[in-house]
Amino acid sequence: MNYAFSFVYIVENLPVLFDGFMVTVRVSVISIAIASLIGIAGAAVRLLKVPVLSQVVGAYVHFIRSTPLLPQIFFIFYGLASVGLPISSFWAGVFALSLWGGAYNVENVRGGFLSISKGLHEAADSLAFGPLHYLWLVAVPLGVRVSLPSMLNTSVSVLKNSAYLQAIGLAELTFVAMDKVSLEFRTLEMFAAIGVMYLVLVLALSIAVRRLENVLQKPFRP
Amino acid sequence: MTASAATAEGAGGRDPIVSLSRVNKWFGDFHAIKGISLQVNQGERVVICGPSGSGKSTLIRCINGLERHQEGDLTVNGTRLDGKSASLNEVRRKVGMVFQHFNLFPHMTVLKNLTVGPTWILGRPREEAKETALAYLRQVRIEDQAYKYPAQLSGGQQQRVAIARALCMKPEVMLFDEPTSALDPEMVKEVLNTMIELAGTGMTMICVTHEMGFAREVADRVVFMDEGKIAEEAVPSEFFSAPKSGRAKAFLDQILVH
Numbered sequence: 001m002n003y004a005f006s007f008v009y010i011v012e013n014l015p016v017l018f019d020g021f022m023v024t025v026r027v028s029v030i031s032i033a034i035a036s037l038i039g040i041a042g043a044a045v046r047l048l049k050v051p052v053l054s055q056v057v058g059a060y061v062h063f064i065r066s067t068p069l070l071p072q073i074f075f076i077f078y079g080l081a082s083v084g085l086p087i088s089s090f091w092a093g094v095f096a097l098s099l100w101g102g103a104y105n106v107e108n109v110r111g112g113f114l115s116i117s118k119g120l121h122e123a124a125d126s127l128a129f130g131p132l133h134y135l136w137l138v139a140v141p142l143g144v145r146v147s148l149p150s151m152l153n154t155s156v157s158v159l160k161n162s163a164y165l166q167a168i169g170l171a172e173l174t175f176v177a178m179d180k181v182s183l184e185f186r187t188l189e190m191f192a193a194i195g196v197m198y199l200v201l202v203l204a205l206s207i208a209v210r211r212l213e214n215v216l217q218k219p220f221r222p
Numbered sequence: 223m224t225a226s227a228a229t230a231e232g233a234g235g236r237d238p239i240v241s242l243s244r245v246n247k248w249f250g251d252f253h254a255i256k257g258i259s260l261q262v263n264q265g266e267r268v269v270i271c272g273p274s275g276s277g278k279s280t281l282i283r284c285i286n287g288l289e290r291h292q293e294g295d296l297t298v299n300g301t302r303l304d305g306k307s308a309s310l311n312e313v314r315r316k317v318g319m320v321f322q323h324f325n326l327f328p329h330m331t332v333l334k335n336l337t338v339g340p341t342w343i344l345g346r347p348r349e350e351a352k353e354t355a356l357a358y359l360r361q362v363r364i365e366d367q368a369y370k371y372p373a374q375l376s377g378g379q380q381q382r383v384a385i386a387r388a389l390c391m392k393p394e395v396m397l398f399d400e401p402t403s404a405l406d407p408e409m410v411k412e413v414l415n416t417m418i419e420l421a422g423t424g425m426t427m428i429c430v431t432h433e434m435g436f437a438r439e440v441a442d443r444v445v446f447m448d449e450g451k452i453a454e455e456a457v458p459s460e461f462f463s464a465p466k467s468g469r470a471k472a473f474l475d476q477i478l479v480h
Contacts, residue, residue: 117325119321119323119325120325120327120328122288122319122321122325123319123321123325123326123327125286125287125288125314126286126288126314126317126318126319126321126388127314127338127339127343127387127388127391128311128314128315128339128343128391129339129342129343130311133342133343137327137338137342138327141329142328142329145329218371219328219329219330219331219371219372219373220328220329220371220373221373222373222374
């Protein structure tokens with residue numbers, strides 16, 4: 001037990017860690033955005049009970065939620081390559097994380113839609129709104145508000161699960177740390193450093209979403 | 223008023239704007255509306271009352287298709303509700319509805335609540351819809367609240383916004399489903415006054431309400447329902463002074479004498 005924790009080592013390696021940090025940010029931000037859109041679109045398809053599509057979305061959600069993320073990532077990265085559709089590890093990562101987060105978001109947004117009172121649906125009906133009017137003018141703005149906290153949860157998970165992408169060689173934060181550790185064995189320093197970095201990212205994401213919630217709650221305060 | 227009620231009974235050459243013929247409605251095994259026939263002429267004010275569970279709300283909800291009747295004919299403004307979405311859409315454009323719980327869109331300002339239907343559904347230009355909306359807000363005396371959100375208004379104000387929202391669609395018929403039942407007592411009057419003024423403009427109104435003062439003042443006809451049927455139909459003066467059915471007598475005793 002005479003391991004000397006070296007802050008200097010962390011500082012020296014900040015530039016390379018920062019490269020990984022930025023890859024994590026990019027892959028996460030794009031995936032979170034796409035996953036949110038998938039969530040809204042998927043929940044809309046289920047709300048409107050679009051024939052066939054609604055069942056497809058149901059099966060998709062069930063499949064993603066019932067299988068581990070890592071095999072999903074491998075399936076996309078190696079699977080696509082093996083059928084002659086090679087894809088970069090970055091975009092394979094975006095693909096996998098978006099599909100994964102999207103499945104959870106479908107359920108999150110669907111819950112939001114279900115929370116809307118029957119009375120508002122009837123008011124929309126009485127104004128001759130069609131299903132798409134109801135969706136766009138009432139269900140999405142109100143339902144997404146309600147589901148924001150659970151969508152934040154899913155988004156935080158997407159961000160943290162981007163660490164799995166080191167398994168397909170994406171040079172994100174965890175990959176960079178592992179790489180350095182395998183060369184220089186400064187295990188504690190590296191994992192402590194990236195731990196703090198993930199913490200900062202999650203904190204920033206949480207604050208951003210809380211701010212958004214705050215703005216969106218304005219109409220509901222007396 | 224008695225005169226217009228007389229024309230209502232005697233058809234007077236005009237086609238009724240709302241016409242129900244032997245309409246039946248079931249909720250599962252429960253027979254909610256039992257073969258009701260009712261005609262309402264243009265400009266007529268009809269108050270529907272009766273004990274709870276007598277089917278009065280269900281009846282007016284059938285008129286704009288919020289509930290689907292299973293048997294009989296229901297025609298509104300020349301369109302027969304045949305279960306197809308085209309006729310449903312046609313009828314809903316012509317029928318305004320005011321709900322017990324207001325049902326304003328909470329994420330929209332008052333003004334947006336009033337313009338969303340005309341702009342999105344009727345395709346009116348934004349400016350025109352806004353002017354119409356402000357005119358109706360003036361009519362219901364809450365013009366100064368146009369940029370507030372529903373949660374910032376009192377119940378009475380919200381209900382007046384709801385009335386204005388329905389009017390912005392330029393309906394031929396207005397349905398009121400217990401519009402004052404969810405209000406604090408001191409707010410009932412402002413909503414009733416708005417409804418009385420609306421009656422003065424010649425709007426066809428069908429109101430489910432227990433406000434017998436309102437019925438006495440503006441109704442051309444009172445329809446008393448009991449157990450899914452129309453038990454009695456009369457001009458207010460007759461209904462209140464000399465109800466024919468025992469059930470109506472008992473009902474009036476219940477709500478008029480505390």
